[in-house]
Amino acid sequence: MAERNASGEYVSLVIHELRNPLIGIDAAARVLARDLGAHPAGRRAALVAEEARHLLDLLESVTDAEAAASGRLRSVLRSVDLAAVVRAAVEGAHLSEHEVRVRGVEGPVPVRADARRLRQVLGNLLANAGQYSPAGSPIDVTLSVDGRPRRATVEVRDRGPGIPAAQRRRLFRKFTRLTTADGTRGSGLGLYISKAIAEDHKGEVSYRPARGGGSAFSLRIPLRTRAAAARSR
Structure with missing residues (x-):
């Protein structure tokens, strides 16, 4: 445990020392x-x-991965x-190279969640879908609600x-790390972090091979209960 804490502190220090110069380079x-x-x-400047x-995005991923590994990844839950x-x-x-088709429930779909963290998960799933599929191919995003157990599912x-x-x-x-459609490889952290965030919401992220080819990743989290809604008032 002490070694893990020391390692985490060292990683945090390195990230801090790298982040500020990168922010300056980005702005300039x-x-x-x-x-x-x-x-x-x-x-060239662009x-x-x-x-x-x-x-900077990679440093943020390393920070989140380190927090997930040490049990320090936290979500601020609100009615969302x-x-x-x-x-x-x-x-x-x-x-822009894909047609993203959003289907299913238009809303509202009440959950108790950290909206920023959920966007992080969905952003990762969408980015993967774009990177690992040919340009011009469609990406389907489907939001559905299950009655038993009461949960919401977003499939990409x-x-x-x-x-x-x-x-x-x-x-x-x-x-x-998997190889993308253009032959490059990802950081290998996105799905690991997404899984940790989903579990912090008492949910899960899963994969299945899509019928007809391709991949389907799903985020599932519990719907907000009436009791939780009453407590939030």
Whole structure:
């Protein structure tokens, strides 16, 4: 336990030392890109900003993964409309190369949850769907409600190659990296963190091979009960 705490403190220190310079690089590169516009130097500045933002996102993932591994990942639970969270996640996903089709319950779907954390999970599932499927293929997002047990499910389905059976058992383990549609590899932290967030909401994230090809990932969390609604008033 002491070694794990020491390791966590060291990781936090390194992340802190890296984050501030990266924030400065990102901000400066964005200003240069804006001022230089279509000039080749402006395009290079935009690329620097994009890479800095990617590294900042990676640092955030490492922070969350370390918190999940040590049991320190916490969600601030409030009354939330899951349908609104789904819409916000889709709008923020930036999947311009895909047609994202949202189906199912339009809302409200009351849950007791941390909206930011749920958007993080759904954003990860949507990003994976975009990265692991061909450009131009559709992505389906379906929100449904089950009566017994009372829970809500958000399914994200892509039209990619799917996940080989040999790799499915390791999907939600830390640093399990799959190859994307363009041949690059992810950080291996997104699904691990998503699983921890779902469990912190007394829910789960699961995978199934989609009928007709592709992958389907689902986030399931309990619906808000009447008793919980009464307590929140």
